[in-house]
Amino acid sequence: xxxxxxxxxxxxxxxxxxxxxxxxxxxxxxxxxxxxxxxxxxxxxxxxxxxxxxxxxxxxxxxxxxxxxxxxxxxxxxxxxxxxxxxxxxxxxxxxxxxxxxxxxxxxxxxxxxxxxxxxxxxxxxxxxxxxxxxxxxxxxxxxxxxxxxxxxxxxxxxxxxxxxxxxxxxxxxxxxxxxxxxxxxxxxxxxxxxxxxxxxxxxxxxxxxxxxxxxxxxxxxxxxxxxxxxxxxxxxxxxxxxxxxxxxxxxxxxxxxxxxxxxxxxxxxxxxxxxxxxxxxxxxxxxxxxxxxxxxxxxxxxxxxxxxxxxxxxxxxxxxxxxxxxxxxxxxxxxxxxxxxxxxxxxxxxxxxxxxxxxxxxxxxxxxxxxxxxxxxxxxxxxxxxxxxxxxxxxxxxxxxxxxxxxxxxxxxxx
Amino acid sequence: xxxxxxxxxxxxxxxxxxxxxxxxxxxxxxxxxxxxxxxxxxxxxxxxxxxxxxxxxxxxxxxxxxxxxxxxxxxxxxxxxxxxxxxxxxxxxxxxxxxxxxxxxxxxxxxxxxxxxxxxxxxxxxxxxxxxxxxxxxxxxxxxxxxxxxxxxxxxxxxxxxxxxxxxxxxxxxxxxxxxxxxxxxxxxxxxxxxxxxxxxxxxxxxxxxxxxxxxxxxxxxxxxxxxxxxxxxxxxxxxxxxxxxxxxxxxxxxxxxxxxxxxxxxxxxxxxxxxxxxxxxxxxxxxxxxxxxxxxxxxxxxxxxxxxxxxxxxxxxxxxxxxxxxxxxxxxxxxxxxxxxxxxxxxxxxxxxxxxxxxxxxxxxxxxxxxxxxxxxxxxxxxxxxxxxxxxxxxxxxxxxxxxxxxxxxxxxxx
Numbered sequence: 007x008x009x010x011x012x013x014x015x016x017x018x019x020x021x022x023x024x025x026x027x028x029x030x031x032x033x034x035x036x037x038x039x040x041x042x043x044x045x046x047x048x049x050x051x052x053x054x055x056x057x058x059x060x061x062x063x064x065x066x067x068x069x070x071x072x073x074x075x076x077x078x079x080x081x082x083x084x085x086x087x088x089x090x091x092x093x094x095x096x097x098x099x100x101x102x103x104x105x106x107x108x109x110x111x112x113x114x115x116x117x118x119x120x121x122x123x124x125x126x127x128x129x130x131x132x133x134x135x136x137x138x139x140x141x142x143x144x145x146x147x148x149x150x151x152x153x154x155x156x157x158x159x160x161x162x163x164x165x166x167x168x169x170x171x172x173x174x175x176x177x178x179x180x181x182x183x184x185x186x187x188x189x190x191x192x193x194x195x196x197x198x199x200x201x202x203x204x205x206x207x208x209x210x211x212x213x214x215x216x217x218x219x220x221x222x223x224x225x226x227x228x229x230x231x232x233x234x235x236x237x238x239x240x241x242x243x244x245x246x247x248x249x250x251x252x253x254x255x256x257x258x259x260x261x262x263x264x265x266x267x268x269x270x271x272x273x274x275x276x277x278x279x280x281x282x283x284x285x286x287x288x289x290x291x292x293x294x295x296x297x298x299x300x301x302x303x304x305x306x307x308x309x310x311x312x313x314x315x316x317x318x319x320x321x322x323x324x325x326x327x328x329x330x331x332x333x334x335x336x337x338x339x340x341x342x343x344x345x346x347x348x349x350x351x352x353x354x355x356x357x358x359x360x361x362x363x364x365x366x367x368x369x370x371x372x373x374x375x376x377x378x379x380x381x382x383x384x385x386x387x388x389x390x391x392x393x394x395x396x397x398x399x400x401x402x403x404x405x406x407x408x409x410x411x412x413x414x415x416x417x418x419x420x421x422x
Numbered sequence: 423x424x425x426x427x428x429x430x431x432x433x434x435x436x437x438x439x440x441x442x443x444x445x446x447x448x449x450x451x452x453x454x455x456x457x458x459x460x461x462x463x464x465x466x467x468x469x470x471x472x473x474x475x476x477x478x479x480x481x482x483x484x485x486x487x488x489x490x491x492x493x494x495x496x497x498x499x500x501x502x503x504x505x506x507x508x509x510x511x512x513x514x515x516x517x518x519x520x521x522x523x524x525x526x527x528x529x530x531x532x533x534x535x536x537x538x539x540x541x542x543x544x545x546x547x548x549x550x551x552x553x554x555x556x557x558x559x560x561x562x563x564x565x566x567x568x569x570x571x572x573x574x575x576x577x578x579x580x581x582x583x584x585x586x587x588x589x590x591x592x593x594x595x596x597x598x599x600x601x602x603x604x605x606x607x608x609x610x611x612x613x614x615x616x617x618x619x620x621x622x623x624x625x626x627x628x629x630x631x632x633x634x635x636x637x638x639x640x641x642x643x644x645x646x647x648x649x650x651x652x653x654x655x656x657x658x659x660x661x662x663x664x665x666x667x668x669x670x671x672x673x674x675x676x677x678x679x680x681x682x683x684x685x686x687x688x689x690x691x692x693x694x695x696x697x698x699x700x701x702x703x704x705x706x707x708x709x710x711x712x713x714x715x716x717x718x719x720x721x722x723x724x725x726x727x728x729x730x731x732x733x734x735x736x737x738x739x740x741x742x743x744x745x746x747x748x749x750x751x752x753x754x755x756x757x758x759x760x761x762x763x764x765x766x767x768x769x770x771x772x773x774x775x776x777x778x779x780x781x782x783x784x785x786x787x788x789x790x791x792x793x794x795x796x797x798x799x800x801x802x803x804x805x806x807x808x809x810x811x812x813x814x815x816x817x818x819x820x821x822x823x824x825x826x827x828x829x830x831x832x833x834x835x836x837x838x
Contacts, residue, residue: 052632056651070806073639108628110639128639167806182836184809187648187738193635212524216468219609223489223526223544232603235472326600390583393600420598
């Protein structure tokens, strides 16, 4: 029983310390902010750019269009040659070739000549206007202009959409699908903020891997699939090679993985979570352990050789809450994303009073019944079922005792 | 020049027909809705479930927790044995083993015996309560109870979180990260709506593939990277094997790819888009060609051997608009997603009047200046640059002539 005793002793020591000086939520958020900044740039393929954050201004290295082009189907001519043309004064021109998009007419056009041209095709040298196909009569290799065109008519000029040297997208922009299109047009290779690599460390000898079917006293790791989906939402790359043995060496090795952030989540029991805080304290800095909030009061955070480590409670609700409050914020800052909650919010009145305790922040899961907020009573028993039953949550600040019925509150919705 | 003549002739025929009977936007939307329904279910790995739509109610096949368990660290006892215990009447119990999460005590506990137990560990047979560690004095293999506990105290019962047979998630639910966690807990393999496979067919002999750097009269395909990002946003799988030669056989082969939706986008010129409508009309049904809207009036749609085909204009703005109005809707319906615009909207006043024409729908790109809407003047010249300059768009319905300055309108924002 020595193993069990050691664990409990360790657990107590660390926890007592945490509980004596519980960090407030604003202090913990300030710690996250002080330790995180957006990651270094990387160049990625066009197909991976949407949603990423630009780390540089993008200046077009070329003119778009890159050449003078026809804006109508017709005949490229020298405008002067059409001077005075009308239905009653048809002027003949010799058609000496054609210009197609991607297949320009390569010779120079002389007075009295014309080149058949399609919309988007390059204007041949020597021409300065397009006679629309409706304004000519075609007779084999000859056409008769029935209207005059002025110089520049139906011509799109080089650089008139995007001039070489123009800043088309600014640093910090979250790239939209159409931005990716424009970047493709100018042949740009751009730098974006690197995605943080986030290692999920789930410990617990009693746990089965996700995908297994539990029997008897077995429990399946449910936190790692949940965390992986949230990491992806927040711009990170989830790395989750499997459950880590409940052993200090194995856990330390996992904590030292080549990543930007480590999320440690214990199994279902309190004891399972004890090695990680010890290891972070010993080999790095356990900055915060124990936070004045509910749930997630056992959460902690620290640094291990430059990696941010978040200690998330094993309880799924507390894990979700601690992730959303602290780890999501860190991952989003590293990714260059906004630190706003990644949830849509609406304002609704409370159906009944919602109590809290001064001195702690409450992350209260709620259901929406009609247009009203119904707090979900959380007993220890409904931990898992409450995560799917809730429509969202409200945050009750530390200085509030809660709210009477009919108070209008902001609800953050879990639905997309 | 026969090739060019043929193309123009074909173009005219198809186009004139489309333009004579221009379909209204509501008619085109109704056609999309009549031809699309969510795709068949498929079973996917847990790691791919977030954001997908359930096609079945999920009924838990087991109890969670799957066994009676301790809710505190302490000693599992028969409550009766603690009857009358207090600081002044300490009752001795023999510790015969321990129960850990994932490592249950396997024997039966008899009167006068206790088992050391950790939170989350299975309650041994013969015990019905947990004496918290604070309420006992430990003396090697013996403990002294200093308090009485009632039956069931600090015990979590099998099935009290989720009872076997409970419906935990309903058909149609878009799965959240925590839903994936709960599904892992119960070892469920669930069916979700299959993702539509969407083939991007970009034609145009003049086009360079995305990633290339254009020189001279070359143009890079900018529509396919934009479309790929939007398809992914709308729940589809983009299939984009590269630019298709401007040749009817090659285009027909691409139109017959094993997919659910085909998006055809031409090059920069009108002529480039002509084979696809012809081929859809010949081998399938060209239901709509020419729509009363701006931009995107040349857009079309039809069916080819059960595949939905959308003809998107080559002009990037018109391509974006036609995709968002029609193709996005189809892909979202196939994916089981809402047909709402996938953009956040806000209401703002117009800075100056915004004119439209009765009889057509306008998709007007706008900038936000302060809190006001500034319409972007679209000339043919600013096609590409306007896609990145716009903050969003407003939709002007077909029966409106536009709006005077200061009218409050709904703006759909391109930003996430």
